[in-house]
Amino acid sequence: MIDEQMAVFIGSGLRLAVPIIFAATGEMLSERAGVLNLSLDGMMLMSAFTAALASWATGSPLIGVAAGVLVATALAAVQAVLSVTLRANQLVVGIGFNILALGSTTFLYREIFGPLSRDPIPGFAQLNLPWLAHIPVIGPALANQTGLAYVSILMVVVTWLILKYTSFGLAVRAVGEDPRAADKAGISVAKTRYLGVLYAGILAGLGGAFMSVADSNTFTENMTKGAGYLAITAVIFGGWNPWYTLAACLLFGFATALQFLVPALQLDVPVALLLLLPYLLALVAIAGFVGKSRQPSALTIPFERGG
Amino acid sequence: MVMKNPKLARVAQGARLELVPLQVVVPVVSTIIALGIGLVIIAATGASVVEAIEAFWDGMAGSDFNIGASINRAISLALVGLGFIFASRANLTNVGGEGQIAMGGMFATAAALHGAGGLPLGLAFIVPLAVGTLAGAVWGGLAGVLKAARGTNEVISTLLLSFIALPLVYWSVESFHLLRKPISDVSSLPESAEIPDSTKLPLLFPDNGSPLHIGLLIAAIAVVVVWLVLRHSSLGLRLRAVGLNAMASRRAGMRTSFYVILAMTVSGGLGGLGGAIMILGQQFYLTSDFSSGYGFDGLVVGLLSRGSAVGVVIGALLFGFLRSGSINMEISAQVPSAVVLICQGLIVIIIAGSAILTNRKVTR
Numbered sequence: 080m081i082d083e084q085m086a087v088f089i090g091s092g093l094r095l096a097v098p099i100i101f102a103a104t105g106e107m108l109s110e111r112a113g114v115l116n117l118s119l120d121g122m123m124l125m126s127a128f129t130a131a132l133a134s135w136a137t138g139s140p141l142i143g144v145a146a147g148v149l150v151a152t153a154l155a156a157v158q159a160v161l162s163v164t165l166r167a168n169q170l171v172v173g174i175g176f177n178i179l180a181l182g183s184t185t186f187l188y189r190e191i192f193g194p195l196s197r198d199p200i201p202g203f204a205q206l207n208l209p210w211l212a213h214i215p216v217i218g219p220a221l222a223n224q225t226g227l228a229y230v231s232i233l234m235v236v237v238t239w240l241i242l243k244y245t246s247f248g249l250a251v252r253a254v255g256e257d258p259r260a261a262d263k264a265g266i267s268v269a270k271t272r273y274l275g276v277l278y279a280g281i282l283a284g285l286g287g288a289f290m291s292v293a294d295s296n297t298f299t300e301n302m303t304k305g306a307g308y309l310a311i312t313a314v315i316f317g318g319w320n321p322w323y324t325l326a327a328c329l330l331f332g333f334a335t336a337l338q339f340l341v342p343a344l345q346l347d348v349p350v351a352l353l354l355l356l357p358y359l360l361a362l363v364a365i366a367g368f369v370g371k372s373r374q375p376s377a378l379t380i381p382f383e384r385g386g
Numbered sequence: 387m388v389m390k391n392p393k394l395a396r397v398a399q400g401a402r403l404e405l406v407p408l409q410v411v412v413p414v415v416s417t418i419i420a421l422g423i424g425l426v427i428i429a430a431t432g433a434s435v436v437e438a439i440e441a442f443w444d445g446m447a448g449s450d451f452n453i454g455a456s457i458n459r460a461i462s463l464a465l466v467g468l469g470f471i472f473a474s475r476a477n478l479t480n481v482g483g484e485g486q487i488a489m490g491g492m493f494a495t496a497a498a499l500h501g502a503g504g505l506p507l508g509l510a511f512i513v514p515l516a517v518g519t520l521a522g523a524v525w526g527g528l529a530g531v532l533k534a535a536r537g538t539n540e541v542i543s544t545l546l547l548s549f550i551a552l553p554l555v556y557w558s559v560e561s562f563h564l565l566r567k568p569i570s571d572v573s574s575l576p577e578s579a580e581i582p583d584s585t586k587l588p589l590l591f592p593d594n595g596s597p598l599h600i601g602l603l604i605a606a607i608a609v610v611v612v613w614l615v616l617r618h619s620s621l622g623l624r625l626r627a628v629g630l631n632a633m634a635s636r637r638a639g640m641r642t643s644f645y646v647i648l649a650m651t652v653s654g655g656l657g658g659l660g661g662a663i664m665i666l667g668q669q670f671y672l673t674s675d676f677s678s679g680y681g682f683d684g685l686v687v688g689l690l691s692r693g694s695a696v697g698v699v700i701g702a703l704l705f706g707f708l709r710s711g712s713i714n715m716e717i718s719a720q721v722p723s724a725v726v727l728i729c730q731g732l733i734v735i736i737i738a739g740s741a742i743l744t745n746r747k748v749t750r
Contacts, residue, residue, distance in 0.1 A: 182724045
């Protein structure tokens with residue numbers, strides 16, 4: 080009985096963590112280049128909706144994911160123009176995009192699906208990898224995931240490799256720490272930051288699409304429920320390091336999953352307290368009570384040549 | 387980046403812009419563009435634009451009741467907007483209006499239900515207002531303390547504090563030990579009992595059926611006080627100095643952390659007052675989502691105003707009327723009210739994107 084519930088808990092914790100892992104991993108790279116995308120939640124929401132719509136229309140969740148990523152990347156491109164070229168306040172632009180994304184997805188959802196639609200959205204099947212299922216306790220939870228969930232871990236590895244071993248990764252780090260020096264060394268600050276924001280858009284798109292076509296097979300209004308903000312917090316919590324960020328995302332995922340486990344174990348803890356737990360953890364984390372870390376020096380500061 | 391002298395930049399800017407005050411043109415043009423796009427979207431849904439606008443107008447100002455309701459909405463938005471510009475005077479961005487409203491409304495309800503009802507001389511509603519203000523002030527001040535003591539970015543902390551406040555309100559109306567009303571034959575909804583009549587804000591025009599209440603006077607006083615403090619007091623100057631250059635202010639003998647905490651506390655307090663007025667003036671009982679959207683609306687109002695208290699009043703009225711109109715448009719013309727959210731998002735993005743026109747110096 081307890082084992083069964085633990086398996087469910089671990090499974091839902093992982094599923095809740097996946098969208099945050101995607102978004103946070105992309106966001107981390109963008110922030111290392113000096114651009115903070117507060118619009119992450121909006122990108123995820125737009126992608127979740129577009130993926131649901133495209134999957135519903137074509138019957139193919141794969142096309143859904145592609146469409147979701149495309150829209151999120153387009154949003155990221157506009158965000159990059161505003162943040163990098165027009166040097167707009169990155170935080171304000173981000174909030175604007177989040178309001179826009181909430182408004183437009185709610186509007187389109189009601190127009191296309193109607194206010195009370197329960198139409199199932201074609202989604203991915205779980206893989207059920209037998210060799211994983213044999214691991215005690217966590218095995219079944221690890222094995223019963225969609226392919227996209229494994230892609231999220233792959234993206235963490237890819238991002239880590241990019242940052243550590245490629246010239247682009249070096250450029251990203253240089254531009255985020257000292258854009259003036261990077262510029263003098265012949266690195267295009269604007270190009271590097273554009274690519275960083277687009278990378279964040281692609282991964283946020285994967286995270287958003289995961290929510291609608293891999294996790295729940297439905298779209299609901301404001302379905303991200305602040306997951307984008309959690310992802311940004313995970314980056315801060317993780318000290319701009321891909322592996323610590325991954326750990327922070329898993330922590331948030333499991334903290335969110337507690338709201339299903341605690342009532343099942345018949346513990347008398349108010350659900351509301353479990354709902355706010357991830358955010359409270361995040362607040363404690365960014366207040367620096369859990370190890371002090373240093374953010375990229377040029378984070379949120381626009382760069383102007385020769386200024 | 388060689389820091390330009392902000393004062394010189396401002397003087398130069400003033401000289402350049404004397405004929406065309408871009409600070410006014412940009413918000414007005416952005417609003418017009420956004421509303422234009424909103425109309426195009428409505429037309430694209432196949433709904434009758436005329437019918438939609440009629441329904442919109444009717445909801446905004448079709449009757450004394452609707453006008454009063456719209457202005458009542460504007461009151462809370464104005465208070466949140468004032469809080470936003472107060473913090474931004476110290477170069478702090480308080481995006482946690484939603485949480486501050488929520489805390490203000492929750493504690494005002496608690497005060498109104500438990501104790502304040504029997505107080506004489508109008509204290510029955512003044513005490514809950516004060517308690518709500520205090521709750522918002524604590525919630526905002528917390529972000530100030532974190533900023534001053536730990537260097538925590540106030541944008542992230544106020545956002546997270548909002549995500550923490552909303553479940554707390556949910557908890558308070560879910561639990562019978564807290565504010566949830568006992569289950570009766572007629573209702574078992576998770577909400578608080580209705581507050582006593584003595585704690586409701588007195589109406590300004592009780593005879594013509596308008597719900598307009600004395601919150602209008604409170605908001606008017608707040609507008610004047612914030613305007614005086616920000617523009618014509620040494621406190622306003624000090625807040626600005628701390629915001630522009632904390633290190634120089636410290637060298638000049640100012641306790642910068644004090645001003646950071648003060649700015650966030652006052653900012654949060656204004657949001658809390660806005661939340662308290664929503665409960666005591668119009669809704670009369672607490673529900674888990676009573677603050678929904680007001681925080682971001684208030685934030686947009688603050689952004690639109692570009693730091694001017696008069697701008698906050700105009701923006702708050704605009705959004706108060708827009709919100710009333712959009713609700714009626716959804717009911718009578720079947721156009722989703724989310725259109726207004728789209729317009730608001732566009733307004734914020736266009737204004738932020740055109741900051742390069744109005745503000746050459748690097749912000750933040």
